[in-house]
Amino acid sequence: MASQAADASTVGSGMSRREFLYYIWGASMALFAAQSAGLLVWFLIPRFREGEFGGTFTVSIDDLPSVNSEPANFPDGRFWLSNLDTTQPNELMYQANDEPNPIQGVVAIYKVCTHLGCIYSWTPTNNRFECPCHGSKYRLDGRRVESPAPRTLDRFRLAAVDDAGNVLAEAEVVDDFIAPLSLPAGTTGIRVDTGFRKKGPSQELLCSFFGNCP
Ligand code: FES
Numbered sequence: 189m190a191s192q193a194a195d196a197s198t199v200g201s202g203m204s205r206r207e208f209l210y211y212i213w214g215a216s217m218a219l220f221a222a223q224s225a226g227l228l229v230w231f232l233i234p235r236f237r238e239g240e241f242g243g244t245f246t247v248s249i250d251d252l253p254s255v256n257s258e259p260a261n262f263p264d265g266r267f268w269l270s271n272l273d274t275t276q277p278n279e280l281m282y283q284a285n286d287e288p289n290p291i292q293g294v295v296a297i298y299k300v301c302t303h304l305g306c307i308y309s310w311t312p313t314n315n316r317f318e319c320p321c322h323g324s325k326y327r328l329d330g331r332r333v334e335s336p337a338p339r340t341l342d343r344f345r346l347a348a349v350d351d352a353g354n355v356l357a358e359a360e361v362v363d364d365f366i367a368p369l370s371l372p373a374g375t376t377g378i379r380v381d382t383g384f385r386k387k388g389p390s391q392e393l394l395c396s397f398f399g400n401c402p
Pocket residue numbers: 301302303304305306319320321322323324336337
């Protein structure tokens with residue numbers, strides 16, 4: 189009787205206590221559903237925009253370095269683009285006998301040294317990447333020439349695209365590393381995904397391969 193009396197009692201202008209509790213419950217459920225939907229949308233929206241590190245960068249084919257020439261620097265994306273072809277060997281890119289033959293295509297190389305994370309740069313006088321911190325050296329494609337770097341420079345995934353942004357070819361992942369991408373006919377741009385990075389392998393130092401380690 190006491191509970192019936194309570195249910196029958198009114199809250200404010202004519203609303204029973206039971207109705208009031210139903211409304212509160214309904215409002216709580218609606219709020220919970222809205223929060224869940226908001227979280228889902230936030231999760232699905234890409235975190236990085238085109239041209240933001242962590243997102244994709246589209247580089248015109250006109251800005252791609254020519255084969256076996258000095259790499260092109262893209263500071264906003266924190267990568268270098270190198271264009272490789274060991275069938276046309278020169279001082280910048282040469283073929284070692286423990287690696288795929290030939291090495292052909294474009295690679296996007298992360299600008300952070302694999303030793304302790306310093307920013308290395310291209311040294312034109314020595315035709316290689318050199319790290320100012322502890323002296324690691326890397327070939328045009330990022331392979332270690334001299335230690336203390338423990339491995340080859342990391343690479344980002346890249347794709348060849350046409351004028352309309354259609355993907356014509358994507359770099360393959362081979363042995364858990366990103367292989368150079370040969371550009372098909374019709375390529376007008378290179379799309380680099382800085383959100384997808386693969387660590388370089390720990391191949392033999394090129395200096396030991398050539399017998400000229402310091
Ligand atoms: S951080 Fe580059 S050699 Fe140490």
